[in-house]
Every structure is written in structure tokens, then in C-alpha cells.
Amino acid sequence: MEKVATVTLDQNGHFFGEISGKGFDLTATGLRAVDLMLISIGYCFGLTVEAYTKHKGYEINDLKIDVVGKKDEKENRYSYILIKVSFKSDLDDKQIQRIMEIGKRGCTVSNTMLKTPKIETKFTPE
Template sequence: MARVELTAQRGKIEARIGEDTVLFKSSGAESEVGHWPTEYILAALGSCFSGTVFSYARTKGLPLEKVMVALEGEVVSGPSRIASITMEVEFLGNLTRAEKEQLLAVGERACTVMNTLKRGVETIVTRLRD
């Protein structure tokens, strides 16, 4: 189970993730500190993908040294959302082209965030606290 607590006040949005506090921007809350929530979606995708690939490489004994990922998301309105994401990946290490393609396929198949974004969330429940 993943859990985040968030507090939003005019000019400041804070999310508590474990022991860390993360700051977000929002035009609606007039907040200019931190990053846009869409940037965190891209960061979550890249970090999940990279971690998945490293785990697989370790299990298979592949000499993966570094993963470099650049992500861009196209934000559109009607409804407001990220409509498309482009992810460029570079694997560093003494790897063959076939091993790099294998790592890419594993990352695409096993990354939790990528699976969530591609397939959508089945249920989102919102309710008021008393």
C-alpha cells in the first residue's frame, strides 16, 4: 500500500511521503515553490522503470552500470491531462544490443508506474473526512 498525506494552503502545497516533505506548484493555490505535479508523474515513471531494469539486470548477471532516462510529457486540456509521454533510455555498461533491447522490454512490461499509466487506475474513490 502506498500512502501520501497532503496539505494545501494558498501559496504552499506540501506532500508528506514517509519522513520527507515534497513541495508542489499550483496555479490554483497560487504556489510557486516546488515542481508541477505532472513533473512528479514523469519522475515516478523514470525512477520505477530504472529500478525495475536494475533489479532484472542484477538477477540475470548483466553488467548494467547506469540508466539514463529523459522524459517529456505533453499536457493538454479537455480534460486536463498528460496525453502522451516520450521516454528516451540509455543503458551504460558492457551490454550487447540484444541485452539492451531485453532490458527495455522488461522495463516496459514490469514497471508498476508504466503499467498504471498504460492501463489506468481501475478505481479512484474520493470521500470527505469528518
């Protein structure tokens, strides 16, 4: 399945993002692109955990996901990302470990980063 995300720059210097008919002013968020990347990892992981726990009938509360990115000292990229997850529940260690595995395995964002996609650029004149 192919998705197209469109980013445009207006005459006032604001970047706008749009995908699947939904858009927003990226500049107005005050977030940098790398911030959105880290948030996307946490959000994707959280969606996966939520779907799995609902499917299994597990009750978890106060789900919190901290995504910690460590910038590489020599290259313009993150060299280490840690996904720290906490929640309240009465689940045992084995169930919690399974939730963590499913969260990681089911997240398209982090899976894409683990298996580096081919990225090309192409100029397409209007």
C-alpha cells in the same frame, strides 16, 4: 497491498507530502505535480532496470532516463509519454531489448497509467 500518501497544506501555503513515515515539503521542490509524475515514471523504470541487470549480472553504466510528456491539446492530461533510455554497456541488441521490456513491464507507476485505475473522491470531515 494498500498504501496511503498524505498531502497537507499549511497556513503558509506550502504543500507537504508523506508516505510510509517519510515526508517532504512539496512546494519547496519547485516542481509541479505533473513533474513529479514524470519523474516517478522514470525513477520506477530505472529501479526496475537496475534490479534486473544486477540479477542477470549485466554491467551497465551512465543510465539515463528521459521521460517526455506531451500534453493533450483539448483535455487536461498527457496524451503521450515517451521513455527514452540510454546507458553504456557491452550488451547485445537482444539483451538491451529484454532490459527495455522488463523495465516497462516491471514498473508499477507506468502499469497503473496503462490500466487506468478507478479514482474516487470522498470528503471526510475532521
